[in-house]
Amino acid sequence: MTSTHSARPEVSNKVSSKSLRKLPFRTGTADSALWQGFAGSVMLLLGSFGVGWLASSSVLIRNPLFILARTTPVAVITATVLLCVGAVLMLRAWLRLRQHLAGWDASSRPILIKALILWVAPMMLALPLFSRDSYAYIGQGRLMLEGLNPYTDGISSLNNYYLLGPDTLWTEAPTPYGPLWLWLEQIAVLLPSHSPEIALIPFRLACLAGVILLAIYVPKLAARHGFNPQRALWLVVLNPVVLINFIASVHNDALMLGLVVAGIYYASAKRPVLGILLVTASIAIKPITLIALPFVGLLWAGSQAGWVRKFGLWAATLGISTAIMAFMGAINGLGFGWLAALQTPGTVWIWYAPVGLFSNVVGFVVGFFGSAGPAVTDVIQNMGQIASILLVMALAFLPVKAAAAPFTEKFDAGTPVLEESQRYSQAVLRRMAWAFAAVVLMAPMIQPWYMLWLLAFFAVTGIAEGWQLRTALYLTAFFTMIALTDQLSVFPWIPVVLIRAVAIVVGLAGVLYIMFWDKKTRGLFVPRRGLVRAGEAPQN
Template sequence: MFAKLPFRTGTTSSAIWQGFAGSVMLLLGSLGVGWLASSSVLIRTPLFILARTTPAAVICATVLLCLGALLMFRAWLRLSQHLSGWNDDAGPVLRKALILWVAPMMLTLPLFSRDAYAYIGQGRLMQQDLDPYTNGISALNNYFLLGPDTLWTEAPTPYGPLWLWLEHLAVLIPANSPEIALIPFRLASLAGVVLLAIYVPKLAARHGFNPHRALWLAVLNPVTLMNFIASVHNDSLMMGLVVAGLYYASTKRAVVGILFVTASIAIKPITLIALPFVGLLWAGSRAGWVRKFALWAATLGISMAVMGAMGAVNGLGFGWLAALQTPGTIWHWYAPVGIGSVSLGSLVDWLGGDGTPIADGIQKVAQVISILIVMALAFVKIRLGPSGGLGADLPEPQRYSHAVMRRMAWAFTAVVLLAPMIQPWYVVWLLAFFATTGIKDGWPLRTVFYLSAFFILIALTDQLSVFPWISMEVVRSIAVVVAVMGLLYLTLWDKKTSELFKRNKPDQHAFAVKS
């Protein structure tokens, strides 16, 4: 039972409605710069013609988009101040905020990413009996009309069989608009956020941390909602399923947990990383090496048996294994391995050599290192240590669950940081895992604030849909100016939010306080 701590109910409402207004602004902004397929009937309607072909309207949409995201960020920050006690009364407030902030986003055109249109193309491959693990979307006639990012049109799908079935289902919907085909993906993204809203607090409470604060931190975060709902990413369902599976595994319902995690792998196979840690949860804190290896084998066996059955049904077997490398074919300037490897390769090119093998080699070495780190985190014995540390008043199984989950969070961190490409939604994976194992006030929480601000900036200035005759340089420059100035205001000059970015004495509201 958590202690009752007061919060200012009169001010929570203003924060909730600020976030709702920001979400509505994202919806309105998406009409002008959200992604539309060339074959969409919407693009031929007067409203969309005006919003997307007139430079002034496109600029207005861009400004609306930026201001909406900034307003949501401010509302999220203000909620933490209004609910600083994180008592049980905070739960209904946070759930109300989640509903109101998500609802308008469910109606936006896809923002910040065209992956949702790639899902449609992959569904068409399934519909035409083409193997999506060996064929890119470019194998389809007039594939460009579907609206996918050309960067991925020749790449095989990196998704699992469960997601392929959903993609196939989406293209069977009788409608002449790609936006109608997006509905199953939107519902899947919503389902993922709902699962996170249920199981992130449960896991946090199990580990001795305040569940309401964890819900606010990981699920209501604008970076989460923008990337999972507005961008319609399947990472939402992947994360919801894996967090649910980890909860059941930590509460001694290992087989149920394995099935949930396997379902997550069948969305995106990256969550294979979670399997050895599920095996550790199943084995328990006092297991010897024989029991650990037996249950690791059982965990892998159950999971791969289910995946094999799915592969047998769709006739594609384990084709997804070969496609695991698909996301590693590009790099980002803010990914340390990406910028480091490409810079060194460019230097070799400048000196007259061939820098491509150098860059590729660095990326492969980084990948091997990440695998070794994951193995070390899974195999090195967990020592809970003497009482008096984190969660000292918790039973041993819960302290052990916390230690295993924390290691898993670091395992995913290693994989993300040592990849040449770090997408904004990859950071949401880490946020969810760390929130369930405790993010303290002070510098850890400020780090979350700064990273959230950074990836909001990346989203607002990266992928905007602008017709060729409208200057992308002008639109992006406006987005950069509005986003940067807005974030500087919130972090430096806003009297209400700037204090959150300053060094101060941490409190203990992250922890569950017993009455």
């Protein structure tokens, strides 16, 4: 079946009867995956009571049940095990859901939405997990409330700032967030309560709004480019790394990503001004999405545009966005202070970031023979940053040629036919995905949620069955594991090394079991047992 040449082509969701006989998944058992994911989410909720983050000023910290859960070594270990098992269950449920719904017809969507509701609901009630950023948000809101400038003053400028519970990395650092998020932070601390848990509610709701935006616009963008919207919804929005980092960890990247995906959808659908407004709102949350602006300009210009039109619409795109940001800066009195904050040099790196690992290894070797090690590390990291900027510029300025035919998931029923504008949109957004990838891969620090930017942008421009999908699955398993071994709230008299060792052993064992020993899921990771043909699920 082929679609008509419309703005939103009908994506082929049918599988022939011959193919159905080859598909070993059972659509009738999808509920088991739904409830398995729900059980995992509940375990994350329960585990958060023992090792989730509480501010020192929280009233919960004096509750007898929380005292028992957080001060008794056996209870803390139990909470850690619950976290790990819960996350592993969510990962397995996500994989099994794909196997049950591998046909991806229209009936899949209600099941996916039901899964999203069930898996998100318990985590909305959990204490912040694996990150204290949400308490830094409260501190930055207090700075705003007291008339201080969060772009120049750290949270340590506040009296008794340590009672708010922020990570020490934030106590001296200026905020890198835009004016829209600063307003939300200020509103949160204005709520009629002195409880940090009450102040967290607006942040949790904002993150939920971001996930909802992704659930709406990721399928729309995928369908516009000829890809199955249900498959994209599963791959991106129900991804356990998305739900853990955006809902359980309360990262504002959720709202940032939801707004930018909505913006590029409207820009690709020939509503450029609305697209620019939404992308600018995303920048006003976290300015990294400035990267999207030149590609929005390319979408506005169209596939037949010459250089005069391109530069004119690039200027218009930047002008509209800058005017909006200037207006916000005038209202809060902070102007473009976030630009200076973006230039704050990074002081952290992580072993799985290529530039971070390479720069620090070289710096260590040089430092072993002299005193220039730190300088060498800084030079390599600065070179990586410059290289990422040059790559983004090249991806934006080199001519974009729409593919002759769309790259799609192929079922026996055929491939949708797209208009040139849709193929051009796919090519532009693929360039944008690589631009974000360049910035992430060239950074010395790669946080687990950075992977989610790339997952969303690549998914709406095509992730094929086979090695491409397996790469996404491996990354999901890896970053699920990384989340489990990240920050856990443990009192000083309980050995943090012991608790982290428990998390590593239980989490790694669970993830490796799913990848290589579980008869129901290992075929997704091991090529010889994997997807024999595009559109076919692995042997159960």
